[in-house]
Amino acid sequence: MHQLAQQIQDEFPAGFVGATEWRGDVAVTVTRDALHSIAEFLRNEPGMDFDYIVHVSSVDWPDDEKRFEVVWEFYSIRKRRRIRLKTRVPESDCIVDSLTDLWRGADFMEREVYDMMGIRFRNHPDLRRILMPDDYTEGYPLRKDFPLRGKGWRDTFEFLDEVPQ
Amino acid sequence: MAFEDQRTTVYKVDPEHPESKTLPTLRTEELLLNMGPQHPSTHGVLKVILELEGERLVKSTPVMGYLHRGVEKLAEDSTYHQFIPHTDRLDYVCAMYNNFAYCRAVEKLLDLKVPDRAEYLRTIVAEVQRIIGHQFWVSAQALDIGAMTIFFYCFRDREILLDWFDELCGARLTTSWYRIGGVERDLTPSLIEKLKAFLDYFPPKIDEYQVFLEKNRIWLGRTKGVAVISAEDAISFGLSGPTLRGSGVDYDLRKYEPYGAYPKCEFSVPVGKNGDTYDRYWIRMMELYESVKIIRQCLEQMEEGPIMADVPSVTLPPKQRVFTNLEAMIQQFKLFSEGFKAPPGEIYCGTEAHKGELGFHIVSTGGSKPYRLKIRAPSFIHMGAFDHMARGYMISDACTIFGTYDIVMGECDR
Numbered sequence: 001m002h003q004l005a006q007q008i009q010d011e012f013p014a015g016f017v018g019a020t021e022w023r024g025d026v027a028v029t030v031t032r033d034a035l036h037s038i039a040e041f042l043r044n045e046p047g048m049d050f051d052y053i054v055h056v057s058s059v060d061w062p063d064d065e066k067r068f069e070v071v072w073e074f075y076s077i078r079k080r081r082r083i084r085l086k087t088r089v090p091e092s093d094c095i096v097d098s099l100t101d102l103w104r105g106a107d108f109m110e111r112e113v114y115d116m117m118g119i120r121f122r123n124h125p126d127l128r129r130i131l132m133p134d135d136y137t138e139g140y141p142l143r144k145d146f147p148l149r150g151k152g153w154r155d156t157f158e159f160l161d162e163v164p165q
Numbered sequence: 166m167a168f169e170d171q172r173t174t175v176y177k178v179d180p181e182h183p184e185s186k187t188l189p190t191l192r193t194e195e196l197l198l199n200m201g202p203q204h205p206s207t208h209g210v211l212k213v214i215l216e217l218e219g220e221r222l223v224k225s226t227p228v229m230g231y232l233h234r235g236v237e238k239l240a241e242d243s244t245y246h247q248f249i250p251h252t253d254r255l256d257y258v259c260a261m262y263n264n265f266a267y268c269r270a271v272e273k274l275l276d277l278k279v280p281d282r283a284e285y286l287r288t289i290v291a292e293v294q295r296i297i298g299h300q301f302w303v304s305a306q307a308l309d310i311g312a313m314t315i316f317f318y319c320f321r322d323r324e325i326l327l328d329w330f331d332e333l334c335g336a337r338l339t340t341s342w343y344r345i346g347g348v349e350r351d352l353t354p355s356l357i358e359k360l361k362a363f364l365d366y367f368p369p370k371i372d373e374y375q376v377f378l379e380k381n382r383i384w385l386g387r388t389k390g391v392a393v394i395s396a397e398d399a400i401s402f403g404l405s406g407p408t409l410r411g412s413g414v415d416y417d418l419r420k421y422e423p424y425g426a427y428p429k430c431e432f433s434v435p436v437g438k439n440g441d442t443y444d445r446y447w448i449r450m451m452e453l454y455e456s457v458k459i460i461r462q463c464l465e466q467m468e469e470g471p472i473m474a475d476v477p478s479v480t481l482p483p484k485q486r487v488f489t490n491l492e493a494m495i496q497q498f499k500l501f502s503e504g505f506k507a508p509p510g511e512i513y514c515g516t517e518a519h520k521g522e523l524g525f526h527i528v529s530t531g532g533s534k535p536y537r538l539k540i541r542a543p544s545f546i547h548m549g550a551f552d553h554m555a556r557g558y559m560i561s562d563a564c565t566i567f568g569t570y571d572i573v574m575g576e577c578d579r
Binding site: 053082133 | 229230233235237238239241242273274276398400401402403404414416421422510511512513515522524526528536537539541545546548549550553578579
């Protein structure tokens, strides 16, 4: 196991779920409850020093018990290394702690995840849709059960057999 | 009489004591102003709701998504090769660098090694694209804040490079020249000659751009000390590229996570001090010189060799063989109809585009299409810092602050 993952496991044995290292990327999966304290550890612990947030993403696994996976990517400007933090949430209760209090840039990134996948962030200052219109009610476009051609009022269009003269 | 009425609206007259005049009563309230979505300086379609106190910006709320085309959703339904043209349309000003960032991400997923010559070619074209991007930025930014002349000088030189792209791949803006595992075609002797001529022609022109702006008091007044962000805040907001380096943070992936032919080239990364728009302008000007230097070194070091990795299950066969050899034709047909299978896994790969870190986070489940593809667009993340950076400035500075990120809404809204 990578040394970074080992450190997280030593510090948070209950919150640690697993770690992978593939193609040079270190990814650590943690429980949802321990997420905020682990993120705080990564941000503030001098040995970790992950001061830069790269992006927040989410993956939809419809067949799994815990359907959604939220992914954070952090970088350390001084130590020049990356880490990926992941956590899983079930569809019935898809809410995770917001990390806006640690990285201010997480604000827009989390809003995008909410907009596209419908995962809510606890303690987010302004959780609204960001790319889709505010009054969009047709669901969350990046979920796997959302059709590629879109849905909603377009479904009610009637096909014309021939172009009216 | 009309004259008298006007006076009474200014001076409130107490009806019981008509002689006494009180101080003028002014109505004060915060004003909401919609800037955009059709404003010429928003570089695309962007609306910002500005809360104003007098002419000062109290709060600004960007409203984005007018150019949202669901590119990440489209990626889930197209093969890895098919997605390359979609990346052109992200940041349509600098299509080559988007292709580069995407191809690098897929190569990381496949663990594919690109031949040396292809790496040099990619670096050369990426740096040409960086020159175009910075020229575009300086001309558009100056135009937004009232200096028009430089626009024509930059576009004159940009045109030479766009014509060069046209000769290279047949398109000026949406190029799609990069391929997974290499590049589409080699530089011809004529292209190399033209590029060398440009490298001799261009450095004096950069000096010319600087003369236009650095002796211009309006430009200095409107960029120095405007859109200031401290290094700590810039890091916390996840800013990247010249926007971050302007605040004095030395963060350039070309240096610290080297890719392409950058590790073989000598170049420096200019870093600013004050974190204002002027420092970012200065960084971009210095990067033009560095780009010229990198291209020169690449042209010198580049040797003959293949321009595409030879992994038949993934990379495309050379075009000449497709038309003469049955196996190559089958290979080409299968790659474009079915695509290739990527190993299951998850990667993130960031590339230093001229705007900042352009990253692709790809999740693969072993199919020929990405299961999930997330684009880390620098323009989007920079917009997150807009409110923080705009507070307290005058309303006319809002244009400068949009411009300072080098924002392109196609990339921001995806």
